[in-house]
Every structure is written in C-alpha cells, then in structure tokens.
Amino acid sequence: xxxxxxxxxxxxxxxxxSAIREIFKMIAQPGMISFAGGNPSPSALPDAExxxxxxxxxxxxxxRILQYGATEGYPPFVESVKxxxxxxxxxxxxxxxxxxxxxxxxxxxxxxxxxxxxxxxVEDPSFLGNLQCMRLYQAKLVPVESDDxxxxxxxxxxxxxxxxxxxxxxxxNFQNPTGRTLAADRREPIAKLAAxxxxxxxxxxxxxxxxxCGETAPTIKSFDKEGWVVFLGSFSKIISPGMRVGYxxxxxxxxxxxxxxxxxxxxxxxxxxxxxxxxFLRENLLPDHIARISASYRAQMExxxxxxxxxxxxxxxIRPEGGLFVWVELPEGLDALALLPRCVERRVxxxxxxxxxxxxxxxxxxxxxxxxxxxxQIGEGMNILRGVLEEALA
Amino acid sequence: xxxxxxxxxxxxxxxxxSAIREIFKMIAQPGMISFAGGNPSPSALPDAExxxxxxxxxxxxxxRILQYGATEGYPPFVESVKxxxxxxxxxxxxxxxxxxxxxxxxxxxxxxxxxxxxxxxVEDPSFLGNLQCMRLYQAKLVPVESDDxxxxxxxxxxxxxxxxxxxxxxxxNFQNPTGRTLAADRREPIAKLAAxxxxxxxxxxxxxxxxxCGETAPTIKSFDKEGWVVFLGSFSKIISPGMRVGYxxxxxxxxxxxxxxxxxxxxxxxxxxxxxxxxFLRENLLPDHIARISASYRAQMExxxxxxxxxxxxxxxIRPEGGLFVWVELPEGLDALALLPRCVERRVxxxxxxxxxxxxxxxxxxxxxxxxxxxxQIGEGMNILRGVLEEALA
Numbered sequence: 212x213x214x215x216x217x218x219x220x221x222x223x224x225x226x227x228x229s230a231i232r233e234i235f236k237m238i239a240q241p242g243m244i245s246f247a248g249g250n251p252s253p254s255a256l257p258d259a260e261x262x263x264x265x266x267x268x269x270x271x272x273x274x275r276i277l278q279y280g281a282t283e284g285y286p287p288f289v290e291s292v293k294x295x296x297x298x299x300x301x302x303x304x305x306x307x308x309x310x311x312x313x314x315x316x317x318x319x320x321x322x323x324x325x326x327x328x329x330x331x332x333v334e335d336p337s338f339l340g341n342l343q344c345m346r347l348y349q350a351k352l353v354p355v356e357s358d359d360x361x362x363x364x365x366x367x368x369x370x371x372x373x374x375x376x377x378x379x380x381x382x383x384n385f386q387n388p389t390g391r392t393l394a395a396d397r398r399e400p401i402a403k404l405a406a407x408x409x410x411x412x413x414x415x416x417x418x419x420x421x422x423x424c425g426e427t428a429p430t431i432k433s434f435d436k437e438g439w440v441v442f443l444g445s446f447s448k449i450i451s452p453g454m455r456v457g458y459x460x461x462x463x464x465x466x467x468x469x470x471x472x473x474x475x476x477x478x479x480x481x482x483x484x485x486x487x488x489x490x491f492l493r494e495n496l497l498p499d500h501i502a503r504i505s506a507s508y509r510a511q512m513e514x515x516x517x518x519x520x521x522x523x524x525x526x527x528x529i530r531p532e533g534g535l536f537v538w539v540e541l542p543e544g545l546d547a548l549a550l551l552p553r554c555v556e557r558r559v560x561x562x563x564x565x566x567x568x569x570x571x572x573x574x575x576x577x578x579x580x581x582x583x584x585x586x587x588q589i590g591e592g593m594n595i596l597r598g599v600l601e602e603a604l605a
Numbered sequence: 606x607x608x609x610x611x612x613x614x615x616x617x618x619x620x621x622x623s624a625i626r627e628i629f630k631m632i633a634q635p636g637m638i639s640f641a642g643g644n645p646s647p648s649a650l651p652d653a654e655x656x657x658x659x660x661x662x663x664x665x666x667x668x669r670i671l672q673y674g675a676t677e678g679y680p681p682f683v684e685s686v687k688x689x690x691x692x693x694x695x696x697x698x699x700x701x702x703x704x705x706x707x708x709x710x711x712x713x714x715x716x717x718x719x720x721x722x723x724x725x726x727v728e729d730p731s732f733l734g735n736l737q738c739m740r741l742y743q744a745k746l747v748p749v750e751s752d753d754x755x756x757x758x759x760x761x762x763x764x765x766x767x768x769x770x771x772x773x774x775x776x777x778n779f780q781n782p783t784g785r786t787l788a789a790d791r792r793e794p795i796a797k798l799a800a801x802x803x804x805x806x807x808x809x810x811x812x813x814x815x816x817x818c819g820e821t822a823p824t825i826k827s828f829d830k831e832g833w834v835v836f837l838g839s840f841s842k843i844i845s846p847g848m849r850v851g852y853x854x855x856x857x858x859x860x861x862x863x864x865x866x867x868x869x870x871x872x873x874x875x876x877x878x879x880x881x882x883x884x885f886l887r888e889n890l891l892p893d894h895i896a897r898i899s900a901s902y903r904a905q906m907e908x909x910x911x912x913x914x915x916x917x918x919x920x921x922x923i924r925p926e927g928g929l930f931v932w933v934e935l936p937e938g939l940d941a942l943a944l945l946p947r948c949v950e951r952r953v954x955x956x957x958x959x960x961x962x963x964x965x966x967x968x969x970x971x972x973x974x975x976x977x978x979x980x981x982q983i984g985e986g987m988n989i990l991r992g993v994l995e996e997a998l999a
Contacts, residue, residue: 262664324613454875
C-alpha cells in the first residue's frame, strides 16, 4: 500500500499553514527588507553574554544540566523565574511552570482544556500562531469586538454568556498584530467576568517589558481572586527567541494538568537554556539590556510611524506604546495580500492582515514589524511600500 | 465561580500519571540506590566538552543561534544529523526533522495520525512514557504478543488484519523495559506487513549504539520501500538527555505534517542544543565516547546479572545485549508493587513491571536500570533486593 493513502488525524482537516510559510519562503532572499516576522534585532541578541554564561553554567552544574530534568523545571530557574514573574505580574503566584517558549504554554493550555468544538474567545485580529494552535485542538474560535482600548467589555460579557467558552485568549500589551494596549480600567472587569462565567483567561504578555511611552497597566492576573487567569510569559523578545524559554503561571491545579501534558510533549524544557536565562535573571542583566533595546526599538518605531504620515491619504495606522508592530489600514479597495508580491519583487515584505483574523477578510490591513530593521532599512523599505501603494492607487 | 469547577479536556479522563510520579518522589532521598529511571551515568555526561562547545558555537554563530530558527531545524544540525542518521539507519533518507527529545517525535506522530479511538499496536510491556502519550491522544492500545525474538509475526499480522491500526510502536533494540532485541529476520517482514496493511511503524531506537555483545541487526526502516516506517532517534542516551535533542526521519509527507504540528507545539527546538549536538557529530566525538560508556555499562550490566543468578529460585531475567535495563520475573506470588515500599525503606528502588503493560497485571515483574549505579551500588542494592525477596518468600 502506498503511503499516499495514509489517513491523517482529523485535527489537520482544513489546516494548510501555507500562506505564512509562502511569505517566509519569498522573503528568504538576500537584500530583503523584512517588516514581516517578529524577530528581535540582531543587536538585541546578547551573544557575548550567552557564550560566557553557557560555559559557566556547564562548568559549574554541568552534570545536572546534561542529565534528565524534572518536567517542573530546572530548580534554580524555577526559583528565579518565580521571583521575576511575581514582580512582573504584581502578585504572589502559586506556581510557575517553565515551558519551551510560550508557544508551548498555549499548546499545553489547549491540551488541558480543549475538546473538539469547545469555544475559545479571541481578539480579532490576533496572533496567528496561537490561532493555528487552537485550530489543531479543533476549538471553535469566537471573535470578540475590540476598540482602541482593546476588548470591549459588553461584547466580552455577551460572548461569555452566549457561547459558554472554555477560554479567552488575550494579549493585553502592544497586541500582536495591532499594537493596541488593553485599557487599564478593563483589566479588573475581565478577571471578574472570567470568574463569573468560569472561563480560563490566557493572558499572553510577551512584549510587556518593551514599553516606549505611557504607564504600565496592572496585569489581568493581578486582579484574579479565583485562579481563572493563567499568565504566559516569554523571554523571546527580551533575551532570545532561539533559546525557547518561557513560563506559565497560575492556579496550581491547572498547572498540574499542563505539567502532565508536558511530560508527553517534550518531558522537560532543555536544562541548559533554562540555566542560561536563570543566570541572566540572577546577575540582574535584564534591566540595562531592556533599557538599551527599548531605546533602539522606540527610535525604529518612531521612524516607521513618521514615514506612515506621508502615506497616501486614507491610510490609517495605530501608533503603539511598545512592542514590535505597527498595524496599518490601507485606503479601502487596496488588497495587502495582492500587493505583497509586488513589494517582495522590490525587496520589501510584510504580513497581510487578513491572516490574523480568525475568519479572514479585512484585505486592506497589514502588519509591519520595526524591530528587525535598521533606521536606514525602515526609511528605504517604507519608501518602496509607499511607492507601490501610490502606483496601485494611480 | 471557583476554579475547582473547571472542566478539563476529556483526553485526561482516566489519566493519573501518579504511580511513577510517586516512585520518583519516594526515591528522591539521599543515599538511595536507584535502579528505577533510565538515566545515563553521571560519568557518561560530557560536561567539559559541552562547556567548551557551547561557548564556541555561541561565539561563532551566536546571532543565528539566539534568533528564531526554522521549525525544520538549525541548518548545520539538519545536515549533520541527516548524515549521521543515514549511517545509523542504513539507507538514504528523504528528510530528517530535529525534535525536542524523541518524546516529542512520538507526540508529533500521534498529533499527525491519531483520532480518538484509533488503534495503535504496542509491544506488551512497552515504554510507559510513550504509552501515556498515546493515551492522551485517546488511542486504543492493542498489545501484540512477543517472545524472546520480540514481536511475533503471526500475532502482528493477525492484529493488523483484525484491528486496522493507524500505527505500530516498536523498540527494536534492547527494548524498554524488557531489554529484548527484535530478531534480525523479523525486521524485513515487519516493513512488508506495514506496507501491506497501511500501518505507520514508529521505530523507536534510542539505545541502538549501546550494544555490549552480538551483532547489530539492520533497522526496520532500511527495509521500508513504501515510506510507512518513521525512525525515531535520540541523543539522550549517548550525549545528554537534558539537552532534549532527537530526530525523526521518514517519508517527507508524514514529516511535513509533523513539522506543521511542531509549529504550534514549540515552534522549533532550541538552536543552542542543536548546535552543540551538531559539533559533537562534526568533531566526530561520538565513536570514542560511545566506546567508553559502553565498556562501563557492559560491566555494570554483567555485575547486575551476576547478582541475579543468586536470587531466590524461580526468579527469571532477560540478559540484554545492550541498552540500560534488565527485566526480572519474580517467583509467582510475589508482587513487585507491594514490595517496593519495603525496598525503598532500605534505600533501593526499581520500577514495578505492571506499569509497562498497557492493561496492567503481571505483578511479579520489575525493571532494573544499571546505567545510573556504580558497581559498588549494584552489589549493595542487589543484596538488599535479594534480602527483601527472601523475607517475602519465608
């Protein structure tokens, strides 16, 4: 029998994964200015410190680092990340589970909670990687309306009452892809709604430390009295995405199910990468590092936004207070997906906004990343993009 | 609403994970001689080389290692592991996917193939970690009878004809937990049966390089004409389990589904641990390293087996040709699970065999690991174990 006849699991029905994949294939060309992706700047990746620390931790604790570890995490890191997370989240935490990037946190939460057909409430648009994860668990995605302050509370309560969701997925700060920040005064109400309706909130906050202006709002988790909020943290944007180290924090019983799920996902996160992040935290290298990269990212964001001001009339964008992305709405009638090949031909790339919507549509939107381009590349790339739009409108 | 009221996903129904967990809690005491677990010896963990190499790869390619990587793997490692796997497996390979420990390979295969109720054929007993993984995908496990040469071909064909399985899971060399090796002349027939009935074979071969006597048999994969065999490889037993680096290899279409599954599992395996294993392969450090640890493990295995010869009459065991485990059948009437607390009290631990059977039973069996104990610990621990058995029989 030929292997073509194989029956794959039904969770893959309708999953292609090809749109984004095609974009990343297209842009893997020399000389490309990429506003796609969400990569940190190469200058933000602390390779010299990592080299020093990697050698050091392996010399000091190599036998433990190279041996099997606990699913619950490398003990020194469990300690340091708990202290770090409690400061970041602003409350005492019953437990913290290190994960292989916060991508895995979403996978484990779905594994713990989602049966086929279960409803997950999502912002619309939202981070497409996690939408894909939810689809592979055969969740039913229900978008909740947002405005400039993020999720609208009345729409959220109505969706909870109507759809009996298992989970709400929200990126409260400098949301991916819109760059929007959830209004401070909506955070406690969301924690209360979660407890009222019995909905787990996945509060995904990878960009939290990359704030360029304004005040940091308290986390939703900090208002969580009943344990419904699970906070997903990441070191990908502030130390290194290639290390694959994140954490999830919340109710001990929920974390216990996630830990059991993780046992058969990858047994444990690599001890070495946990140990390296542990030293970054213990040596207190993060505050200066974050200050340095934030200053640089702020300048890159400002440069991109300045360029957008001279884009064709009818172009709108959201000026973010932090994070990595600027969200753009082109004049009605323009199609960001259709224009992408023309841009790529001229060596500029972005991600069409339609991919971030649970049910597509919104052809005139696109997401621009500024962290992975120099000021010069931003100037040049935005010029090219402006030119393509002007041609399309002519 | 209190979080106690949470409805977890039905895949966790009946999953406790507590038996083994309790054992490992019991044995986490100073002075314990552990024949439980499957840990490499601390002396087999190359911490000095890893420290040197980690610093080196981060200095030479740190910006790439710390950046997001491809789900398909860190390019230098993809190249070196393909060459390594082709030598190990004995045939050209259409593709190799690096994974976060071969634990993840089983997870991704189940994700790609298994719908609730789908049948997986398993050896009985088999590796309990992967049985747990299959249960979380709500597979129906159907045990296939084995004899001293491993899976019985007539029983296997009958099970394939009767149950229409999606997958066969087999550990061909020094099986976990029995230490048995699948007879050389059963390997081509298994590849043919897989193609005849359209069954994916997960050939899990983590112990392959740890052979202490006899001849290496060809892999099942090497007889695979139609692409039904997926080979799971691991560096956990020959370099380091704490690094979480393994690979899977097989038909490109099956690997593509696994790659899509991996995108939302952990995006990619940590680049740093892939880079370290890559250098181990490129510097050709493995042959000498494996020769050294095999010599030591062989002596440990011989010592354990010698002790078993003076165990109470009616005790039977399987002398393995390699790997990490000796499988023991106690005289009828003895219960390895019931005797474990008495042994632990005297500071010796093992895993009761019943946990490795898909449907339990076989109370008089147990699995002993010899790799993680010194010759002295083996002598002392086996003495204690012998004493407990003699008391139980008295």
